[in-house]
Every structure is written in C-alpha cells, then in structure tokens.
Amino acid sequence: MWFSTSTISSVLVLSGATFAQAASLASIKRQIVVPAHGVTASPADGSTITAETSFPFAYHNVDFCESGYSPISVYLSTSPPTSADVTSGGELADGSFVFKFGDYLIANFGLPVMGTPPPSTLTAPTLGGVTEGTTLYLSVVETYRDCPGGVSLEFGLETTTVVYS
Numbered sequence: 001m002w003f004s005t006s007t008i009s010s011v012l013v014l015s016g017a018t019f020a021q022a023a024s025l026a027s028i029k030r031q032i033v034v035p036a037h038g039v040t041a042s043p044a045d046g047s048t049i050t051a052e053t054s055f056p057f058a059y060h061n062v063d064f065c066e067s068g069y070s071p072i073s074v075y076l077s078t079s080p081p082t083s084a085d086v087t088s089g090g091e092l093a094d095g096s097f098v099f100k101f102g103d104y105l106i107a108n109f110g111l112p113v114m115g116t117p118p119p120s121t122l123t124a125p126t127l128g129g130v131t132e133g134t135t136l137y138l139s140v141v142e143t144y145r146d147c148p149g150g151v152s153l154e155f156g157l158e159t160t161t162v163v164y165s
Contacts, residue, residue, distance in 0.1 A: 033083035037156030038062045038072075038142055049124040049136075050165045057122045059140050061106050062156060065147040068111050072118065074101040077137040078130065080159050090143040090155050097139070099125045127164065134164045 038061040049055045061070045073090065075081070075097040085096035092100075101122050105115035130136070142156040 032088060032153070033086050033155045033157055034064065034144070036062050036064045037158040038140065040138065040140060040158055040160040043138065043160065043162055045160050046163065048163045048165050051124050051126040054121040054123045057119060059106075059118055059158075061108075061142055063108050063144075064142075064154065064156060065144040066108075067145040068108055069114060069145075070106040070108060071103065071143040071145075072106060073103045073141045074118070074122070075099065075139045075141070076101070076125070076127075077139060078134070080137045081139050081157065083157060086141055086155050086157055088153075090141055090153060092139065092141060098127055098130070124164070130164055132165050136162050136164050138162050
C-alpha cells in the first residue's frame with residue numbers, strides 16, 4: 001500500500017495535534033473538591049454558639065468513595081470557605097479559618113472505631129476581634145479515599161452558619 005507525501009504529512013500533523021492536546025489536558029489541575037459532601041446535623045444552620053461553652057455536634061458523612069473510614073476536619077471561619085481554600089492534603093489553607101476544632105475519623109460499615117471519632121459536642125473558642133452577633137461558618141472537610149479511576153484523594157466541603165455570642 002502506497003501513501004502520498006501529503007497523506008503522510010497530514011497524519012503527522014494530526015497526530016502532533018492530538019499529542020499536544022493530550023499534553024495540555026494532562027497539565028490541567030484536577031478538581032480535588034467534589035460537590036458530594038455530608039451534612040452537619042447539629043448545630044442547626046443559624047444556631048447560636050457562645051464562647052467557652054459546648055454546643056452539640058453531629059456530622060453525617062457521605063462516604064463518597066465507600067472507604068472503611070472517613071477522615072474529617074472541622075473549622076470555624078469568618079467567611080465561607082470555598083473549594084479553592086481546600087489544600088491537596090484536605091485541610092483548609094491557613095488564613096481561611098480562625099479556629100480548627102480538630103481532625104476526626106468516622107468508621108463506616110460497622111467497622112470498629114479507630115483514631116479519634118467526632119465528639120458529640122464541641123466547645124466554642126473565644127475569638128478576639130469577633131463581636132457578638134457575628135455570623136461564623138462551621139465547616140467540615142471530608143476526605144474521600146480510594147476513589148475509582150486511580151484518584152487517591154478527593155474532598156467534600158460542607159458549611160453551616162452559626163452566630164457567635
């Protein structure tokens with residue numbers, strides 16, 4: 001089978017474009033925060049929290065990738081965090097929160113508790129410079145491990161408003 005010089009040139013040009021397109025797609029940052037996330041059952045949205053006083057905390061994780069355990073991190077911010085505030089390690093970036101309550105591990109599928117499970121209450125911190133009646137944002141970053149497609153980690157971000165007293 002004989003090909004003309006123009007046919008071979010066309011194939012080379014097209015294959016070069018395909019490789020260039022693939023290279024540019026590979027350089028695009030994969031979104032690490034997915035729309036799926038759990039729900040903060042308590043405190044209810046708009047609840048008041050008082051400095052140095054405990055308040056109820058319950059988070060129902062979504063377990064997006066069906067892992068045995070779901071790590072979560074809980075924060076308090078003066079503005080609502082966005083997916084851009086979530087680092088590749090699953091933490092909120094410094095400066096996007098005023099207080100971190102901690103890192104916790106939720107057991108799924110009836111597995112035994114490992115690490116520190118989320119507490120049933122959290123204690124509101126004293127926040128200098130935050131006045132009474134200020135709306136704050138209680139946020140949970142949930143880490144999804146072992147996701148299909150070779151994705152090692154993805155994250156969910158859930159935010160509930162609370163009023164600081």
